[in-house]
Amino acid sequence: MSDLWRERLAAQSLHRPAPLGVPGLVGRLLAVQAQDVTAAALAFRVRSTGLTREDVEAAVRERSIVRAWGPRGTLHYMLPEDLGWLTSLSGPALARDAIRRIGQEGVAGSPETLLPAVVRALEGQGPLTKAELGERLSADGVPATGQAIVHLAALGAAHGLVVLGPGRRGGASGAGKPTYVHAADWLGAPVASSLDRDRSLAELARRYLRAHAPATPADLAAWSGLPLRDAWTGWRLIAGSLDELPGGGGRLRGTAPEAETGIETGAGTGGGAGTGGAPAPHAVRLLPAFDEYLLGWRTRSGVLADAHARAVHPGGGILRPTVLVDGVIRGTWSLNGPTLMVSPFEAERLPVQGEAEDVSRFLGRPVTPAVSRGEPFSGRGR
Known part of the structure; x- marks a missing residue:
């Protein structure tokens, strides 16, 4: 692993620093991609030593984190106090995309006519499922079905009016059905930014670098x-307060406290908090789908070989769960019932037993690793 990616691994808290809790990790990372709720929960697991899925769900219920449309117009977990200024930056593009998609779904109207209907459908109602929201919109003269309902919610989110609530029991993969809720009702105040645009951009750059340095403006734009x-x-x-790396290109180091940047030195079995020093040989992490380690920069060069890129990113918006060994992607994995299926890129035995045990602990159910040929997998690491 190069020094560049070694620093990025630590910036992403993949060395498992001292426990931060769910809100602490969200604040540290700025935003955790969450279009797939199960994958998002596993992103907390891989960056911590004691958190559970219930901890993540409790943070949503307690409103210490909020699921909403954020960077790139994609659903993320964010801190409520960050939602206003982040929405001020991402909202305009999200609104344009939402109104285009609403039209493609056959729903006529402009933001001026549709937004009041969204507010009337949600205000004072508590979290509503997509079907419930669609029924209320239709009763108000907006005949929305299918994805049009989601795009109308996104239009509301772009204007600070809508966020997602806790999952409703009965959804796929135990995540619960998505719910949508009036933002001011849920958070106790309207979503608004106290920062002007320049201050918002400066805060974005500072917080992005804290979780992604070393990085460049092109990386920030892509993210x-x-x-x-x-x-x-x-x-x-913010450049005056940070260190620029040799080689130019505007690549800067971040500002994380020293205590947050130590890298795990123990055996690569999936446990243990960061203790400083160099990463252990073969230190292993089971990254979830859509993990920030693969989405956080403009290029994945250095951690994912071109020959294996299609196995991880086959197209269609899919980014598969991956096996990270010493900072480099060495395979993919999937979870089907109790079986954690590992698919190495090469003919090698990836030491994932410790990580599989931790996935089991996090989810609160038995998980048994196997290789893609279906044979029992016993590798634990060295």
């Missing part, structure tokens, strides 16, 4: 979905 000129604006506003 946030904002134009490169906006990324450069944020960069310039």
Whole structure:
């Protein structure tokens, strides 16, 4: 693993630093991608030593984190106090995309006519499932079905009016059915930013670097979905307080406290908090689908070989769960019932037993690893 990715691994808390709790990790990372709720929960597991899925779900219920549309117009977990300024940056593009998709779904109207209907459907109702929201919209003269309902909720989110609530029991994979809720009802106050645009861009750059450094403005633009000129604006506003790496390109180191940047030194079995020093040879992490380690920068060069890229990113918006060994992607994995199926890229035995045991602990149910040929998998690491 290169020094560049060694630093990024630590910035992403994949060395498992001192426990931060669910809100602490969200604040540290700025946003945790969450279009797949189970994958998002596993992103907390791989960056901690004691959290459980129930801890993540409790943080949503207690409103210490909120699931909403964020960077790139994608669902993320964010802190409520960050939602306003993040929405001020990502909202305009999300609104344009939502109104286009609403039209494609056959629903006529402009934001001026549709937004009041969304508010009337949600305000004072508590979290509603997609079907329940669709019924209330239809009763109000907006005949929305299927994905049109989701895009109408996204339009509301782009204007700070809608967030997602806790999953309703009965959804796929134990995650619960998604629910949508009036933002001010759920959070206790309207979603609004106290920062002007330049201060928001500076905060974005500072917080992005804290979780992704070393990185460049092009990386920030790719991650946030904002134009490169906006990324450069944020960069310039904070560059004086950070260290620029040799080689130019605006690549900066971040500002994480020293206590947060130690890298695990124990055997690579999936447990243990960061203790400083170099990463252990063959230190293993089972990254979930859509993990930030593969989405956080413009390129994955250095951690994912071109020959294996299609196995991880086959297209269609899919980014599979991966096996990380010493900072490099060495295979994929999937969870089907109690079986954690590992598919190495090469003919090698990946030491995932410890990580599989931790997935079992996190989910609260038995998990048994196997290789893609269906044979029992006993590797534990060295």
